Amino acid sequence: MATITEAYVDSLAPNAGAIKNGRDLVKKNSFPQLHETEDGVLLFGECAGSGKEPYRCSVDFVNEANPVFRCTCPSRQFPCKHTLGLLYARALGKTFARADIPQDIVEKRDKAEKREEKKKEAAAVPPEEASKVKRKVNKSALAKKIAVQLDGLATLEKLVLQLTQSGLGSVDKKTLQMVEEQAKQLGNHYIPGAQAGLREFVMTMQTEGDKEAVYTAAMEQLVILRALTKKGKSYLEQRAAQPEMPMDTETTLEEQLGHAWQLAELQEYGRVESDAELLQLAFTSYTDQARGEFADTGWWVDLRNGAIRVTRHLRPFRAARALREEDTFQAVVKATELFVYPGELGARVRWETATFRETEESDYGRVKSVAAASFPEVIKQVKNVIKNPLADKKPVMLVAFQSIERIGDSFILRDALGKQLPLTDFAENGRPTTPLISLLGDEERKDQAGLVMFRHDPGDNRLGVQLLSIVTDSRIVRLLY
Incomplete structure (x- = not known):
């Protein structure tokens, strides 16, 4: 198992508050029991909570690159402060008594191993067979989605052209409200990247300060939106005509259209x-x-x-x-x-x-x-x-x-x-x-x-x-x- 340092534990915490809370548990001696297995792969213990029963927490390094955190607390934060506190206790040199692995963790490990075996079986499928499955496209669903995306890009294109032709100097509060409303409607067209670009234009125009600098930044945003609509329409039209066509993996176009x-x-x-x-x-x-x-x-x-x-x-x-x-x-x-x-x-x-x-x-x-x-x-x-x-x-x-x-x-x-x-x-x-x-x-x-x-x-x-x-x-x- 890798050496557990405070910096390592810090890197696992979801936020600064979790770091502080985890460290505080150690300072307050909230762990009446600290244990580790003979091989040092599993750390587990009990941490005093607000109720009568302590929380049982553990960190399992059976896969060193991907430790498993378990705790009986109701926290929705992951890792919770109790498992972080367990690691801070080790990093700060607290004594961990040797103990056998708890039976419930043995059972959970067995289930995890079975899941991994299934993954390995799936990975053993010949690449040519696996790729056929991955490349199978629901042509009907794809066509419907692309049609909605193209409709949204067409609307965006008209709006960008209107803003460019009328000039930024004519954009007033009422116009920005209209653009903001249009940005909300683009949320129904599966193009969140374009939607975010339009919102950014609105926020740029609402910026206080040097008007020339604001207009320069806003015009740059309109140029980006114009390029996105032009390239996006061309790309989506090709995909509609050729549903089996590979996705664009050379540029960020897919991501800018909103693909995750x-x-x-x-x-x-x-x-x-x-x-x-x-x-x-x-x-x-x-x-x-x-x-x-x-x-x-x-x-x-x-x-x-x-x-x-x-x-x-x-x-x-x-x-x-x-x-x-x-x-x-x-x-x-x-x-x-x-x-x-x-x-x-x-x-x-x-x-x-x-x-x-x-x-x-x-x-x-x-x-x-x-x-x-x-x-x-x-x-x-x-x-x-x-x-x-x-x-x-x-x-x-x-x-x-x-x-x-x-x-x-x-x-x-x-x-x-x-x-x-x-x-x-x-x-x-x-x-x-x-x-x-x-x-x-x-x-x-x-x-x-x-x-x-x-x-x-x-x-x-x-x-x-x-x-x-x-x-x-x-x-x-x-x-x-």
Whole structure:
């Protein structure tokens, strides 16, 4: 069994409140009984609760990459504070007495093993037979859904054209109410991505401040919606004519229309990589009002090939309390299966099971070795991506820099050939990072790697660059975390 550290337990908690509550149980000595099996794979015990009977809780590491949490408490939070407290007790050095595995857990393990056997039997089906089953399409249902989607896109297209022709200066409160109502109606057309885009336009137009900046941002949103309706209609019409046509796995079009990719679909389309090792370089959480959800976003480097990957944990407002809140992660993630979502730079990834190991100095050296050395080449790559209206407008890249220098009131990154990347801050990232640069030492400012985010400013037609983190030979300096 892997070493249980406080950081590891923190990473399992659904939110900060669960971390505090779990730790408090240990501080209050709420565990009169703490046990572990001879092999150390199962931790179990009793925790005093508000009733007469204590809660019986356990954490089973029979599958180290996917521990099983069990507790008799009525909490809907997972893992609950009692199982977290059990792990904190181990991490903090509390004594666990040796004991035999409880009979109820033996029975639950047996049932779990039978389920796994059935999964293995299903996996043993020849790929050609399995793919036939997966690709079977209910043509009638698909045709009906596409017809409704196309109807919604046609409505959206007319609205975008109307707003563009009349001019943003003529958009008043009454017009925005009409657009907002139209956005609600799009919820019936299976295109939540387009619906969120229209809501974002409304919120942009309601923003107080410099009108020119507001209009520029709003017009950019209309351009995106126009491109989405045009490409979306063309793609859906092709799928309607050819129901067996594979889904688009090269771009984010399906996701922008609102499709939620299932792991089985990604596996079917071959978007699964084996034995990946990922190291997180930066992390942030933000609120997406247009979609009604919180987004916990991490940027990772794949230690095998240097690719930048993104994790995005989405928590709808309505269910936020019941879902685990992600946080900055320090260890190296070892994922047996890495599911890669469609996309270009910085593809989104996900894993179901993983183990962890402590970061080593060789990992930092590996990160620095794969950083892009030429700023002009990086800029060319970024521009080739963002010229697509539906592409990620804030791609993240790993670059090698020779120095961080101050010029007047600003900072720049300079590469080995003397080329520069002027640094700035993006308000939507939540907090500035450039003020932190002055706190860095000489070591961090010279011959290191930097994780940077690009953003195209349509107002002055320039690329902005924000520094998210710095990777040295011995550590990661996180400016955004």
